[in-house]
Amino acid sequence: MSPSHVNESEQGAALLITVIVLSMIASLIAAASLELSQQNTETAAQLANYNQSRTAALVGIAGVKDFLNITQNSPNTANSGGTTCGTNGFCSFISSITSTFWGNSDNSVVPPNGGLGAIGYFNGQQLSINNISLKNIEPYINAQVSLHIIGNTYQIALPQTSNSSAQPAEPGLITVVSEGTSGQSSATAEAVLGPVAPLTPGASNTTISLNGNTTAGQIVNEAPAAQHTYLQTQGKLTTPTGQSPSGFTSVIENSTQTQVTISASTLESQANILFIPPRYGQNNPRIEFENIAGNNEINMGQEYRLTNNAISKGICVNRGWFTGYCYQRVPVFAPGTSLQYSNSNDTWSISPASSTSSSSSEPAILIPGAAYFEGNINLTSGGLYYNAIISNGNITDDATVYAPNYAGPEDVCGSPLNLYPTNFCGPQGTQFIPGSIGNIALYADGTITIGNNASVYGDILSRGDLTTTNNLNEYGFIVSEGTANTLNGTTTINNQSAPETFNSTPLNADDYSNVTPTTSNAINEPIGLLGLSWIN
Numbered sequence: 001m002s003p004s005h006v007n008e009s010e011q012g013a014a015l016l017i018t019v020i021v022l023s024m025i026a027s028l029i030a031a032a033s034l035e036l037s038q039q040n041t042e043t044a045a046q047l048a049n050y051n052q053s054r055t056a057a058l059v060g061i062a063g064v065k066d067f068l069n070i071t072q073n074s075p076n077t078a079n080s081g082g083t084t085c086g087t088n089g090f091c092s093f094i095s096s097i098t099s100t101f102w103g104n105s106d107n108s109v110v111p112p113n114g115g116l117g118a119i120g121y122f123n124g125q126q127l128s129i130n131n132i133s134l135k136n137i138e139p140y141i142n143a144q145v146s147l148h149i150i151g152n153t154y155q156i157a158l159p160q161t162s163n164s165s166a167q168p169a170e171p172g173l174i175t176v177v178s179e180g181t182s183g184q185s186s187a188t189a190e191a192v193l194g195p196v197a198p199l200t201p202g203a204s205n206t207t208i209s210l211n212g213n214t215t216a217g218q219i220v221n222e223a224p225a226a227q228h229t230y231l232q233t234q235g236k237l238t239t240p241t242g243q244s245p246s247g248f249t250s251v252i253e254n255s256t257q258t259q260v261t262i263s264a265s266t267l268e269s270q271a272n273i274l275f276i277p278p279r280y281g282q283n284n285p286r287i288e289f290e291n292i293a294g295n296n297e298i299n300m301g302q303e304y305r306l307t308n309n310a311i312s313k314g315i316c317v318n319r320g321w322f323t324g325y326c327y328q329r330v331p332v333f334a335p336g337t338s339l340q341y342s343n344s345n346d347t348w349s350i351s352p353a354s355s356t357s358s359s360s361s362e363p364a365i366l367i368p369g370a371a372y373f374e375g376n377i378n379l380t381s382g383g384l385y386y387n388a389i390i391s392n393g394n395i396t397d398d399a400t401v402y403a404p405n406y407a408g409p410e411d412v413c414g415s416p417l418n419l420y421p422t423n424f425c426g427p428q429g430t431q432f433i434p435g436s437i438g439n440i441a442l443y444a445d446g447t448i449t450i451g452n453n454a455s456v457y458g459d460i461l462s463r464g465d466l467t468t469t470n471n472l473n474e475y476g477f478i479v480s481e482g483t484a485n486t487l488n489g490t491t492t493i494n495n496q497s498a499p500e501t502f503n504s505t506p507l508n509a510d511d512y513s514n515v516t517p518t519t520s521n522a523i524n525e526p527i528g529l530l531g532l533s534w535i536n
Contacts, residue, residue, distance in 0.1 A: 049183035052143045054534075056180025057189045060145035061529065064176055065193055068119055068527045119154040119174070119527075143182040151175035171195045171433055173530070188535040193527055195433045207231070208493065209260065210466075212483030214238070219487065221247030222494040235483070247493075260479055262463040264372070264392040264445045266509035270437050271390060272369030272421045273332075275348055275377075276303060277341060285341045285348075287315065287332070291514070292367060294419035295330050311339050331417055334363040346393060347376040352383045368404060368412040369421035370437050370514060376446070381453040386411045388440035394464070395444040398451035403458025404438035405501045406475065412438075423514040434501040435514040441476060448480075459505050477505045 153172030173194040180187050208219070213235035221231070231237075231245050232252045245251050268274070276286040286303040287310075297317035304315040314329030333339065336353025352365055368386040376393035379385065383399035386407040404412050404424055409432035413425035424433055441458025442448050448462040452470040460466065460474065465482030471489035475498060495502075506512050 045183070046185060049185035050187065052182035053180040053185045054187040054189075056143040056145045056182060057178045057187050058180070060147040060178035060180065061176060061189060061191045061193075061532070063145075064147060064149070064174075064178075065527060065529060068174070068193065119152070143180060145178060145180050147176060147178045149174060149176050174527075177535070186536070190533050190535055191529060192531040194530050195527060208478045208491075209233075209480070210237070210478075210485050211235070211481045212485065214480075214485040214487065216245075216485075216487035216491065218243040218490040219245040220490065220492045221245070222492060222496055223247065260461075260481065261508045261510070262443070262445065262461050262479070262481055263509040264390050264443060267370070267390050267437060267440075267443065267512055268372050268392075270370055270435075270512060270514040271372035271388075272423070272514075273367060273371040273387075275306075275341075275371070275373045275375075277346065277375055278343070289367075291421055291423045292369070292419055293422045293425075294415075294417075297328060298330055298419075306339065306341075311337060330419070332367055332419065334365050334417070337365055341375070345376065347378060348373050349378040349380065350383060351380040352399075363416055364411070365399075367417055367419045367421070368407065368415050369424060370404070370440070379454075381451070386415075388437055388443065388458070390440065390443045392445045394446035394448070395442050395462075396449045396451070397442060397454045397456065399453070400455045401441045401458065403441040403476065403502070405434045405503070406439075406441070406457040406499060408432060408499050408501050421514075432501060434503065436503075436506055437512045437514045439476070439502060439505045440512075447482065458502070476502075479507070 152174050154174065171194065173192055175190065175192050177188060177190050180189075208231045210231075210233040212233075214233050215238050217240060219231065219239065230250050230252060231248045235253075237245075237251070237253055239245065272289065272291055274288040274290070276288060278285050284305045284307050287306050288301065288303050289298055290300055292298060292300065295317075298315075299317075304310065304317075306315075309326070310316060310329070311333055314331040316326035316328070317330050318328035319326050334352065338349075338351040340349045341347070342349070350365060363384070364386050365383045366385060366387055370388040370390060371385075373389070373391045373393070375391070376395070377389065377391045378396045379389065379399040379401070381398040385399060385401045386404060387401065388403055389395060389397070389401060402411065404421070409425070413420045413432055423435055424438060439459050440461065441456045442450075442460045442462075444461075445463045447464035447467065448460060449467045450456065450460075450469065450472055455473060457475040459476040459478070461477075461479045463481045466478070466480035466485045466487070468487050468489065468491065472487070472491045474491065474493050475495055478493070
């Protein structure tokens, strides 16, 4: 039927039906849009709550981290007992900090003293802290934090008694669970806190302090001019004409030297590896270990004979009672290492395999850590060490030596020998703790002679003369108490690329520690976030 034959009544009915259908469709679209809008609104609110709950959980972790740093750097004023603060200033201080970061605390927090010991007080305890300070405060929507300390390996300090020696406080790892809630949403994070590298590299360790008269070639300090660096000699510093020391804030001659005490024997108890000459009636020298992990068969404090087999195949940790046959050995030297001790001149000599170079791709000679030699020590060319080399005699270095703090976590805690120093590394060698003794590369009661092939990454401290046979690139601090030092060639001090684990060096032997991080309270908060995982 053509349109010209449709009457007006039929056209009106069709139009009405069309309007009704379109209205119904429009109503459905409007209803659907309203429902979608409501869903989007709910989803956005849920998303906001979820984000805020996660933020709240992170705030709890940040709060406990800051609290632990303040506690670690606080004076030792709190008592060892009690459940309330009373008039104790430190306890009140802690409560105010707790309130600042977390709101009201469910439990009284009364650590026995400040510093590491206060942190160690939480050892074996579960501390619950419920935060209400975020509630109804923008941008949060009823966000709250509930935090639990579920693990703590910090060692509390115990006083000396008539039956036992004092137990020092030691750093460790703290595991916390922090739950944030907002509206109907919650998020739970598990975090590991512990010592971290300083926030500011110790590049200011560019000082040369020389006793007596010193003959030197060119001395160049490549540290930025803004750093506080100096070259100081108590006697006269003689350098070639036109090659005066450059790059130092000041050059001080004929001055009273900064008070320094160098004593290798003071550091013996801090060492991880001790090399002991043969005593009367013994045919072989000995080696002893302290704070070394990676093989449970090694007994700390036990002396092991350094026979040819022990050097080439490993120390014997399981010997037959009747036969004397060694059933189990643990390697402590890189393959091909040669170690000799001469009774005639009280000297150790360590040489790498003939194919070994000083490249960082080659294996290190020893287990990483602080190594103490009773007697003189000669490190021959081509060797690589991630050690603090300490001697109560003389040191002759033709090798590449990285102080543990300079070498860092991967090389110190990930040795291919599968042994690592526990005072520098956390469980399973996962976390690096830069003890101040780890700044040392070479430390001798006698003289230190650095050969043509040597590279030294770390501090050099000598009670006797310091002699370099050619150019020296030194990455650290130099102190020599000798009266006739000789620095041949060009001595370049370069700490511009010093790692964060390498920091300010103690000048006195008693101040070195294998557990205390080399940090300055003014530039570093030693406790930081080491790991974070979300439970939900």
